[in-house]
Amino acid sequence: MxxxxxxxxxxxxxxxxxxxxxxxxxxxxxxxxxxxxxxxxxxxxxxxxxxxxxxxxxxxxxxxxxxxxxxxxxxxxxxxxxxxxxxxxxFGGLSSLEKKICRYLNLPEVIIIPGDSDVNPMVKSDLGRAGARYLKNKLQPKQILAVTGGTTLAEVAEALGNMRFKMDVLVVPARGGLGEKVEIQANTIAAQIAEHLGGDYKLLHVPDNLSPAALRTLQNEPGIKEILDLIAEADLVVHGIGTIEEMSSRRGLGEEEVKRIISKGAVGEALGYYIDSKGKIVDVISSIGLHLEDLKKSKLVVAIAGGKKKAAAILACMYASPQSTLITDQGAAEEIVRLIEEK
Structure with missing residues (x-):
C-alpha cells in the first residue's frame, strides 16, 4: 500500500x-x-x-x-x-514511525494514530478506538484485565460499547481512586468495560494519599486483600500516562507539593509514580493497588496516551518500566523521536 x-x-x-x-x-x-x-x-x-x-x-x-x-x-x-x-x-508514514520508536525504545509493539489529541479532540477518541481494538484482539476468556482511570481510558471504555464484542473476563481497577470526576475514575471505567464485554468486575473503594499506617490496615482487610491479589495477577494491564500538571490537578495537590515534585526532575506520572526524563522514580503517591514492579508479572502491559505535550512523560514511563505495547498519536510520537534524537 x-x-x-x-x-x-x-x-x-x-x-x-x-x-x-x-x-x-x-x-x-x-x-x-x-x-x-x-x-x-x-x-x-x-x-x-x-x-x-x-x-x-x-x-x-x-x-x-x-x-x-x-x-x-x-x-x-x-x-x-x-x-x-x-x-x-x-499516507502519514506512521508505519515507519512505529518501527523507529520500537527500535529506539526496544518495544515489541507501537501503534500510532494520525493527528495530535492536543490539537484535535477527535484524536483522543481515535486512541480509544485503537485501545478497544487492541483489547478485542488480545483478550482471552477468563483472563483478568486491570485498567487505570483517566480521559483516554474512558474513551477506550466508550469505544468498546460500540463494538458489540463480548468476552468473559474479570475487569479490575489497577489503583485506588483519585479525587476526580466519577466518570474517569478507574472503578467506573472497569465497571463500564466489564458491562460492555459482558464480563464481571471487582471494585477497589480506597482513595489515594492515605497515611502508611492506614494503607497497612486496609491491605490486611479480607475484602480489600482479595481484590489486591486479583489486581496483582492481572493478565493484561492498560494504563494511562499523565504530565505533572495534569496529575497534580487530578490528585488535588497543592502548589507547594507540585513545586516539590517538579524540583526533583519529574516529567511524568504512571500508576502513582512520578518519573524523571531518564526513567528514574523520584516520588511516589501513597496509594493502594498495582505498582510499577508488578508490571513485570503481567503477560501484557499497554500504555495508552497521546498529545505532543505528553511526549516527555510518555518517554519517561517507557524508560521506567517494561511495556508490551505503546498506543499513542502522531503528535506525541514525532515529539518522542525528536527528544530521543536530541540526546
Missing part, C-alpha cells in the same frame, strides 16, 4: 486531499452522531457549502443516513471509515 500511496502523491496529489477531507467528515459524524450539517461544519471549520456537497456525495454512496435528528453513518459508512484510518496512517 505504501508504494501505491507514494505513486498517487506524485501523479494525483489532489486525490489524497479529497480522501483526507472525506475521512475527516465521516469520522466527525461517527463520533458525534446524530449531528446536523451546521454543527459538523463548525466542528471541522469548513464552509456549509463544502459540507453540503460532500454530504450529498457520501449519501449517494450509502455511507450515511439523514433524518430530522441529523446525520448518522450506515454500517458500510463505519466500515469505510475504519479502512480509511489505515490509509491515512500509511
Amino acid at each position: 505504501q508504494e501505491l500511496i507514494r505513486i498517487q502523491q506524485i501523479i494525483a496529489p489532489e486525490i489524497t486531499k479529497i480522501i483526507q477531507l472525506r475521512y475527516d467528515i465521516l469520522r466527525a459524524i461517527l463520533y458525534n452522531q446524530p449531528i446536523g450539517r451546521r454543527n459538523l461544519a463548525s466542528q471541522l471549520k469548513l464552509g456549509e457549502r463544502v459540507i453540503r456537497g460532500e454530504i450529498s456525495f457520501l449519501q449517494e454512496l450509502n455511507l450515511l443516513h439523514i433524518n430530522q435528528w441529523g446525520m448518522t453513518l450506515t454500517e458500510e459508512g463505519e466500515r469505510i471509515t475504519s479502512y480509511l484510518e489505515e490509509y491515512i496512517r500509511q
Whole structure:
C-alpha cells in the first residue's frame, strides 16, 4: 500500500486531499452522531457549502443516513471509515514511525494514530478506538484485565460499547481512586468495560494519599486483600500516562507539593509514580493497588496516551518500566523521536 500511496502523491496529489477531507467528515459524524450539517461544519471549520456537497456525495454512496435528528453513518459508512484510518496512517508514514520508536525504545509493539489529541479532540477518541481494538484482539476468556482511570481510558471504555464484542473476563481497577470526576475514575471505567464485554468486575473503594499506617490496615482487610491479589495477577494491564500538571490537578495537590515534585526532575506520572526524563522514580503517591514492579508479572502491559505535550512523560514511563505495547498519536510520537534524537 505504501508504494501505491507514494505513486498517487506524485501523479494525483489532489486525490489524497479529497480522501483526507472525506475521512475527516465521516469520522466527525461517527463520533458525534446524530449531528446536523451546521454543527459538523463548525466542528471541522469548513464552509456549509463544502459540507453540503460532500454530504450529498457520501449519501449517494450509502455511507450515511439523514433524518430530522441529523446525520448518522450506515454500517458500510463505519466500515469505510475504519479502512480509511489505515490509509491515512500509511499516507502519514506512521508505519515507519512505529518501527523507529520500537527500535529506539526496544518495544515489541507501537501503534500510532494520525493527528495530535492536543490539537484535535477527535484524536483522543481515535486512541480509544485503537485501545478497544487492541483489547478485542488480545483478550482471552477468563483472563483478568486491570485498567487505570483517566480521559483516554474512558474513551477506550466508550469505544468498546460500540463494538458489540463480548468476552468473559474479570475487569479490575489497577489503583485506588483519585479525587476526580466519577466518570474517569478507574472503578467506573472497569465497571463500564466489564458491562460492555459482558464480563464481571471487582471494585477497589480506597482513595489515594492515605497515611502508611492506614494503607497497612486496609491491605490486611479480607475484602480489600482479595481484590489486591486479583489486581496483582492481572493478565493484561492498560494504563494511562499523565504530565505533572495534569496529575497534580487530578490528585488535588497543592502548589507547594507540585513545586516539590517538579524540583526533583519529574516529567511524568504512571500508576502513582512520578518519573524523571531518564526513567528514574523520584516520588511516589501513597496509594493502594498495582505498582510499577508488578508490571513485570503481567503477560501484557499497554500504555495508552497521546498529545505532543505528553511526549516527555510518555518517554519517561517507557524508560521506567517494561511495556508490551505503546498506543499513542502522531503528535506525541514525532515529539518522542525528536527528544530521543536530541540526546
